[in-house]
Amino acid sequence: MAATARDIAAELRERIKSGALAPGKRLPGEPALVQEYGVAKETARRALTMLVTEGLAVRRKGSGTYVREFQPIKRVANRRLAPEGWGSGQSIWSADLNTRPMEVTKLRVDVESAPDNIALALNLTDGARTLVRDRVYVVEGEPVQSATSYLPADLVRGSAIEQEDTGPGGVYARLEELGAKPVRFVEEVRARMPAPDEVERLHIAEGTPVVEIFRTAFTDEGTPVEVNRMLLDASAYVMEYHVTS
Structure with missing residues (x-):
């Protein structure tokens, strides 16, 4: 079964919580997620949006999505x-x-x-x-x-x-x-x-x-x-x- 946006977000979330993706580090972009998980670009985009909505990541226009450095x-x-x-x-x-x-x-x-x-x-x-x-x-x-x-x-x-x-x-x-x-x-x-x-x-x-x-x-x-x-x-x-x- 192909990965869903929730599946991808869950794996990225674990990488953030474990420190593998440290604050300020760039998350894999949509093309990289498409290649890694074999999903459509829209699915990859939704996965990254979930992390932004949760406050774990921020988007920087023209640069990508990054692990949020701001501590709640x-x-x-x-x-x-x-x-x-x-x-x-x-x-x-x-x-x-x-x-x-x-x-x-x-x-x-x-x-x-x-x-x-x-x-x-x-x-x-x-x-x-x-x-x-x-x-x-x-x-x-x-x-x-x-x-x-x-x-x-x-x-x-x-x-x-x-x-x-x-x-x-x-x-x-x-x-x-x-x-x-x-x-x-x-x-x-x-x-x-x-x-x-x-x-x-x-x-x-x-x-x-x-x-x-x-x-x-x-x-x-x-x-x-x-x-x-x-x-x-x-x-x-x-x-x-x-x-x-």
């Missing part, structure tokens, strides 16, 4: 939201990245009318205004996440949250200074395929899903003070949760 980010929600981090002036991202380089791009800070779903989540009246912080996070040169935060405009007016640089500890540290310290968070998570504009914004490889997270931050009194809509390149992340019974 381990996102531990419990740890990144702990006040011991942002409360001491650290970025939430430091819990995910340690010393890996990260930059914020396409940062937009503006005041807008709250979308219906955001107004509902923040217990705002119709027509209420929100401060919107929209940005893309780039790690080691790769866009990995976009995030749009919504905060009640009346709550944060005049604070550093209205500035591009919110200062040590970020938005949550500034909310604490305003007497609205977030102490509880709810995250709703779902996986889906990206829309065309999301593919462009995060430079997502063809066929790669995204993880969409809606996080709401609450004060000790139960008042919602922020909604953050995050969109993660699924191939760039490992999601980890610590739960106690």
